[in-house]
Amino acid sequence: xxxxxxxxxxxxxxxxxxxxxxxxxxxxxxxxxxxxxxxxxxxxxxxxxxxxxxxxxxxxxxxxxxxxxxxxxxxxxxxxxxxxxxxxxxxxxxxxxxxxxxxxxxxxxxxxxxxxxxxxxxxxxxxxxxxxxxxxxxxxxxxxxxxxxxxxxxxxxxxxxxxxxxxxxxxxxxxxxxxxxxxxxxxxxxxxxxxxxxxxxxxxxxxxxxxxxxxxxxxxxxxxxxxxxxxxxxxxxxxxxxxxxxxxxxxxxxxxxxxxxxxxxxxxxxxxxxxxxxxxxxxxxxxxxxxxxxxx
Numbered sequence: 001x002x003x004x005x006x007x008x009x010x011x012x013x014x015x016x017x018x019x020x021x022x023x024x025x026x027x028x029x030x031x032x033x034x035x036x037x038x039x040x041x042x043x044x045x046x047x048x049x050x051x052x053x054x055x056x057x058x059x060x061x062x063x064x065x066x067x068x069x070x071x072x073x074x075x076x077x078x079x080x081x082x083x084x085x086x087x088x089x090x091x092x093x094x095x096x097x098x099x100x101x102x103x104x105x106x107x108x109x110x111x112x113x114x115x116x117x118x119x120x121x122x123x124x125x126x127x128x129x130x131x132x133x134x135x136x137x138x139x140x141x142x143x144x145x146x147x148x149x150x151x152x153x154x155x156x157x158x159x160x161x162x163x164x165x166x167x168x169x170x171x172x173x174x175x176x177x178x179x180x181x182x183x184x185x186x187x188x189x190x191x192x193x194x195x196x197x198x199x200x201x202x203x204x205x206x207x208x209x210x211x212x213x214x215x216x217x218x219x220x221x222x223x224x225x226x227x228x229x230x231x232x233x234x235x236x237x238x239x240x241x242x243x244x245x246x247x248x249x250x251x252x253x254x255x256x257x258x259x260x261x262x263x264x265x266x267x268x269x270x271x272x273x274x275x276x277x278x279x280x281x282x283x284x285x286x287x288x289x290x291x292x293x294x295x296x
Contacts, residue, residue, distance in 0.1 A: 026131055026160065026204055026243045027091065030234060032263055034058075034256040035208065035249035036068030046254030046284060047277075055082070059090050061277050062260065064131075066247040071095035071136065074115075075122050084126050093132040093162075093206075093245060094123065102138050107146035108154045120156050132206060132245060133159045134187070139166035148175070152182045162187050162206035162245075168194060176201060188237070190230075191217060198233060205237045207246040209259065219252040222259045224266075231266055254281070
């Protein structure tokens with residue numbers, strides 16, 4: 001696996017009170033969770049053990065979640081109200097709609113402004129609970145997309161932003177400089193097609209683990225050895241920023257919450273409740289594997 005370390009000119013820890021979008025009250029430290037939580041089929045009897053609210057069960061073990069559903073459609077007001085009823089100590093990040101990033105390719109000359117305005121308006125009741133908005137780009141060459149700086153100019157405070165590139169044509173100095181200018185984080189990704197790039201472009205970092213399955217990215221369980229390899233990388237990032245968010249997106253078969261809990265264990269930051277949950281999940285996995293082996 002190729003790894004690109006942070007370049008020599010990356011600044012040390014800094015306070016960017018004069019950022020373009022302003023400095024929100026971002027939570028200090030490293031926060032781990034999963035990309036989405038509404039996986040009733042895949043996580044049933046693996047992570048979810050009752051018929052109650054999946055979100056409430058999830059938030060018993062994680063303090064943050066990445067809202068995945070906003071990528072596919074604008075959120076319903078009832079959904080936003082549901083999120084607003086969770087404990088104040090819990091918080092979220094959310095994906096921008098793919099209508100903006102994929103359908104209109106970041107082009108702000110047409111309908112994108114209206115979509116963004118509606119999106120921001122819908123999120124308003126929970127804006128203090130949404131620390132970062134994620135701009136997930138398609139795996140297309142930079143030349144096929146609209147002007148990135150023009151798009152950045154349409155983004156609204158008080159949100160902070162992170163952008164995920166999925167094509168190597170974006171991994172260039174002019175793009176890094178633009179992210180630094182607008183204080184937007186470059187997402188550190190673990191995925192099959194691009195190397196791990198630990199470039200820091202603002203005062204926080206954002207990490208996503210998709211898995212290493214080239215056929216179907218998200219159907220992947222990280223081994224302990226693979227997770228252990230991430231500990232020095234996370235420590236390197238936290239040596240540069242005060243705040244980092246990390247989300248496991250390998251949601252098949254409950255692998256995402258399992259790997260997230262394992263990472264917390266390796267970092268030595270597990271609570272007793274998280275430890276009990278991890279042991280329960282591991283025992284369930286061993287029993288299920290034994291049952292499959294018996295019928296092989």
